[in-house]
Amino acid sequence: MGHLFLSEEWVEATKAIRTKYEGQTPKVETSIRLSLVITDAPFGGGTINSFIDSSSGDLLMDVGALDNPDATITTDYETARKIFVEQDQAAGMQAFMTGKIKVQGDLMKMMALQTAVPSNELTHQIADEIKAMTD
Numbered sequence: 001m002g003h004l005f006l007s008e009e010w011v012e013a014t015k016a017i018r019t020k021y022e023g024q025t026p027k028v029e030t031s032i033r034l035s036l037v038i039t040d041a042p043f044g045g046g047t048i049n050s051f052i053d054s055s056s057g058d059l060l061m062d063v064g065a066l067d068n069p070d071a072t073i074t075t076d077y078e079t080a081r082k083i084f085v086e087q088d089q090a091a092g093m094q095a096f097m098t099g100k101i102k103v104q105g106d107l108m109k110m111m112a113l114q115t116a117v118p119s120n121e122l123t124h125q126i127a128d129e130i131k132a133m134t135d
Contacts, residue, residue: 002135005081006038006048010134011063017129018060025126026118027057032109035069040076048077052113059117071105085134087127089114 003010036050051066052059061084075083079100082091095101103110117123 002133004043005077005085005134006041006050006063007043013133014061014130017126018058021122021126022058025058025122026120028054028059028116028118029057030112030116031055032113032116033066033069034110034113035066035072036080037072037074038077038080039074040078042077054116069105070109071103071107073110074102074104075100081134085131087131 003013032052032054034052036048036052038048038050040046041048048063049065050061050063051069052061053066054060075095079091079095082088083095092101
């Protein structure tokens, strides 16, 4: 049984996956700190505050808030799920062009995320594990 994207159960399961592979993934060379405001979530009152932070060299996505993020991205739950779980870059670009993604702050940092995260067999395996346990 899977977990809803960004639910407490999903966050705990992704942390377990991250711990399982700790120290084995390539480092992210670019420091990117993005706050995410996810609207229309099917739980938690409809809005979830989350973040992406690569300042440690590892890509971390978690719920909560960052102090002084490079940018704040606001989008709906389904769009966020398509981008972060399904890794559908076309859906992300379409959402951005149609105004479903709003960015406050350094737009270039958001764009850098697409190329800054190293990709190899292990990172694909991790992404597949996360996708498989997400409803």
